[in-house]
Amino acid sequence: MIGEMPYLLVTKGVWKVSEMPMLTRCLGPVIRSSGGNADDEWRHRFNVCDKLVKQLPPSAFFEQQMDPRVSEAEAIAFAFNQFKVSVNFTLKIFPEQAEQDTWTHMRPNTRNVIRRASEQLSVQEIRCAKDFVRFYDANLGVRQQRNMYGSSMMEGLLAEVIKRDAGKLLGCYGKDGQLQAAVAVVADNTALYYFLSSRKQDAHGGAVSLLIWTAIRLAHERQLVFDFDGISNQGILMFLSGFGGKLVRRFEIRRMRSDYSAFRKIHRNIKATVESAGNLLQRVKGGAPSAD
Known part of the structure; x- marks a missing residue:
């Protein structure tokens, strides 16, 4: 075998669609x-890649986020097969850079x-996936949101991460022993990826x-790239860029x-x-006079 391309094809009503599976960071041809x-x-x-693309089943919609290792050669193969190719970015810190140099290159x-x-909080490993998810869901509940995944x-996924030693669940605890923030990082044989995070609304501003x-240091210990795994908006870019790292396209x-x-x-x-009609109805109800 010289090439493969995983994908997920599902039926939504009358449509066959292929989207990124939940909690899957990247796909693309290998x-x-x-x-x-x-x-x-x-x-x-x-x-x-051209041969792989031509074997994809018919679908009404097909979308994938490619791993950064997918090159321009694969991208143009998709473009010539009527795919729209766009570019987004992630930040990477490479293990060739010593830990002290990484610290020095961060913004002051x-x-x-x-x-x-670090003066107010301690970092400990969270050894139970259920504890991480319970904390994650509770913080969403306070914000009147639900776990979209x-x-x-x-x-189940985080339990396998722990079982296979394919990453870590890390928690920040206050002096009262209460969990204030948590992150999940996952690993392959080349990189450690920033995967999930959650924090209490009143958590210390530096907890995350x-x-x-701590996760960057873990990547250095394992001689792995640390990959921030995507930049969704300018605010996130400004925050993550404070840690240094090289901007990488995907x-x-x-x-x-x-x-x-x-x-x-x-x-x-x-x-x-x-939704507009529902909002209007709520406003009308809220402003209606009561009949006592």
């Missing part, structure tokens, strides 16, 4: 190197936040920063049939109309 020079290698990767205010947090799925620094591919695109647009419009 292609064995040709062993040739640079010119031979990119042509090899293009040709193998990030270092200060971590120092202050599903509590049982998250617990202290946990991230591709996202998408293909949507025109009938499914029209359906999604109609569905969004109907949903917006219903």
Whole structure:
């Protein structure tokens, strides 16, 4: 075998769609190197990826977030098969950089936040997936939100992380022994990935920063890349960039049939109309005079 490409295909109503599975960080083609020079290698990767793409089953919608190791050669193979190729980014800290150098290259205010947090908090490993998920769900409940991944799925996955020593669950505890913040990091044989995080609303402002620094140190100990695993908005970029790291691109591919695109647009419009009507009804009820 010289190439493979995992995907998930599900039925939603009358539509066959392939989206990123829950709690899956990246997908994309995995292609064995040709062993040739640079010119031979990119042509090899293009040709193998082109053959993989042509074997994908028909679907109304297909979308994947690619691992950063997926190259431009694979990206252009998708583009020539009518996929839209876009670029987003992650930050990586490489193990060739000594831990002290990583600390030195961080922004001064990030270092200060971590120092202050370490004076008030202690970091301990959370050894039970159920405890992590219970804390995660409780913090969402306070914010009147729910676990979009599903509590049982998250617990099952994190239990396997612990069982296989494929990452760590880390918690920040106050002097009263109460858990204030927690992060989950997962690992493969090349990198440690920042995967999940949660904090109490009244947690120390540096709790998550202290946990991230602990995870970066763990990556250094294991001689692994530390991958922040994506940047969703400018605010997150400003926060994560305080830890240093190299900005790395990763591709996202998408293909949507025109009938499914029209359906999604109609569905969004109907949903917006219903929500608007519901909000109006709430306002009318709230302002209606009472009859005593």
